[in-house]
Amino acid sequence: MVKGFSPSQFPALNRGGLTVEPVQAGARQPNIQTITHGKLTWVNIERPTETEIEYLRQNYEFHPLDLDDCLSRIQRPKIDEYDNYLFIVLHFPVYNRRVRVTVPSEIDIFIGDGYLITLHDGDLRPLSKAFKECLIDEKVRQEMMGRSSGYLLYQLVDRLVDYCFPILNKIAANIEAVEDDIFSEEARETVREISILRRDIISFRRIIKPQIAIIASLEHKERPFLQEDLDVYWGNISDHVAKMWDILEDHRDVVDGLAATNDSLTSYKMNEVIKVLTVISTIMLPLAVISGVYGMNIEGLPFAHSDYAFLVSVAFMLATIAVMLGFFRLRRLI
Numbered sequence: 001m002v003k004g005f006s007p008s009q010f011p012a013l014n015r016g017g018l019t020v021e022p023v024q025a026g027a028r029q030p031n032i033q034t035i036t037h038g039k040l041t042w043v044n045i046e047r048p049t050e051t052e053i054e055y056l057r058q059n060y061e062f063h064p065l066d067l068d069d070c071l072s073r074i075q076r077p078k079i080d081e082y083d084n085y086l087f088i089v090l091h092f093p094v095y096n097r098r099v100r101v102t103v104p105s106e107i108d109i110f111i112g113d114g115y116l117i118t119l120h121d122g123d124l125r126p127l128s129k130a131f132k133e134c135l136i137d138e139k140v141r142q143e144m145m146g147r148s149s150g151y152l153l154y155q156l157v158d159r160l161v162d163y164c165f166p167i168l169n170k171i172a173a174n175i176e177a178v179e180d181d182i183f184s185e186e187a188r189e190t191v192r193e194i195s196i197l198r199r200d201i202i203s204f205r206r207i208i209k210p211q212i213a214i215i216a217s218l219e220h221k222e223r224p225f226l227q228e229d230l231d232v233y234w235g236n237i238s239d240h241v242a243k244m245w246d247i248l249e250d251h252r253d254v255v256d257g258l259a260a261t262n263d264s265l266t267s268y269k270m271n272e273v274i275k276v277l278t279v280i281s282t283i284m285l286p287l288a289v290i291s292g293v294y295g296m297n298i299e300g301l302p303f304a305h306s307d308y309a310f311l312v313s314v315a316f317m318l319a320t321i322a323v324m325l326g327f328f329r330l331r332r333l334i
Helices: 050-059 064-069 125-136 138-145 149-181 187-220 231-294 309-330
Strands: 013-015 018-020 032-037 040-046 078-081 085-096 101-112 115-120
Touching: 032 125, 032 138, 040 125, 040 149, 050 064, 064 085, 078 187, 085 149, 085 187, 101 149, 101 187, 115 149, 125 138, 125 149, 138 149, 149 187, 149 231, 187 231, 231 309
Parallel strands: 040 115
Antiparallel strands: 013 018, 018 032, 032 040, 078 085, 085 101, 101 115
């Protein structure tokens, strides 16, 4: 339940629907932005600290453990249900260009009758963009906040889910690039790219899998303070998440296939190298025997005292090489 507060209690700055609540003199001002439209209030907090959590503790009757979860670095996605509000933790993917892997970004949500509170690190661009649009555009504000807190939650989650698909498209483009390079001579670079892709897909799957149960819970359960029937809307998001999961499964299978193909090509190249070395070693063996025998200076060897001994031995070696090459060619070993 929201503890009552009004502009008279908190003489706040209010410009175009944006309200920043002040605090006592000398204290750090909480980074809290509020949009109120009709009976619905959206409180947005980026990079929450103990100051913002204390503000929520004083103005809302939230469970202390939920408030502590908002400060934890990584909290497992979940829904905590109470009589008068829900506490929801969701993760959405954000692509880290530096390490070339998709990492989770957490958003904590308090939702009740007439209010929605979002806490996040500010790197979820659809969420920040939605808040700015509601702030400056009356039409967008009416569309997103003109019905209920549940519908506003649906709008935000829908935008965040749609934001995942461009990241999936980036993974698909990387897979196509590896497919083009897999038959090149840069085997080491190909193995590296496949490893990066595999790690990226695994990370993406870890982010998306827990959200499936969360979305399903929002779709099927009825809450008394979320009076509007939103089953169809949440069902649409659930379909999008399922589609996302199917795409990730396909990407994983393709990358596994590329890895197997690359392993086969590498093994084939290694076998070719080993075959060539084996042929060379086999050819050199009789030559080493011939040169070793004639190098022992034993009396009675054919042509040992001839002026043409060296030429004869070289000719004999060349003839041996020709015979062995002919034999390998006949057996299709070379």
